[in-house]
């Protein structure tokens with residue numbers, strides 16, 4: 001590694017060596033680059049705590065048939081796997097460390113129905129490719145993070161729900177005119193998350209696209225903004241959130257070209273937990289919590305609350 005003498009000085013001493021005017025210029029440049037002090041660009045409105053439902057913690061609830069529930073009870077709190085970089089769905093505040101979004105609200109309403117205080121949930125960020133392993137190894141009790149239910153995954157994990165229906169779509173830069181749907185992807189660099197259903201669909205059905213995989217969609221979006229890739233493809237629910245953050249730079253194009261029913265992932269053989277979560281979802285859809293949570297979170301990206309999809313209470317396996 002080559003290191004110049006100057007760069008080994010502590011930052012404060014390096015700055016002190018700069019002449020005054022140069023320092024002022026440097027700070028002005030920094031403010032321009034980071035947007036600090038810029039007026040007229042209010043931050044995008046995120047979920048407001050006062051708009052969120054308050055979930056009643058079930059008292060006297062017990063689920064002895066579920067080894068996952070029993071373990072959480074002994075531990076005194078639930079450990080829930082989520083995403084941390086998906087606006088309006090599962091997003092971690094870099095300053096406070098708190099999580100927010102529709103998936104987070106689903107996780108909280110489920111916790112309350114299972115008799116746990118939603119405020120005490122330990123959220124763990126788990127990327128798309130690691131979800132099955134995290135559930136199989138007992139690193140998390142359940143998973144709520146844009147997790148499509150399908151037969152292949154059902155061989156490894158169980159799914160309560162679905163609680164939402166998304167569809168695969170495309171995100172491009174606003175100045176892009178050549179990509180209006182998946183039929184236009186031949187020879188284009190398209191980014192998606194490793195282990196995701198959108199990535200697998202592109203590989204299978206659009207083999208002429210040049211695929212780029214990262215662990216997370218936010219890295220794909222960074223690559224799109226810096227012209228490293230031409231499009232990002234995943235669920236419309238996720239892409240609309242990124243577009244809403246920088247509408248002057250990004251747009252979602254075309255119609256959704258798949259069905260992505262979101263489920264709550266549970267350990268495969270824990271049927272008791274899966275059925276309890278199905279019951280909890282049904283109850284929260286009925287009492288208005290589902291709709292209120294949607295409107296305060298995912299609804300902010302511009303799509304009014306749909307009817308939740310029918311819950312698929314498939315037989316014990």
Ligand code: GLU
Pocket residue numbers: 128145146147148193195196197198234235260
């Ligand atoms: N719903 C899709 C999936 O489960 C894409 C979103 C994600 O990667 O979480 O693979």
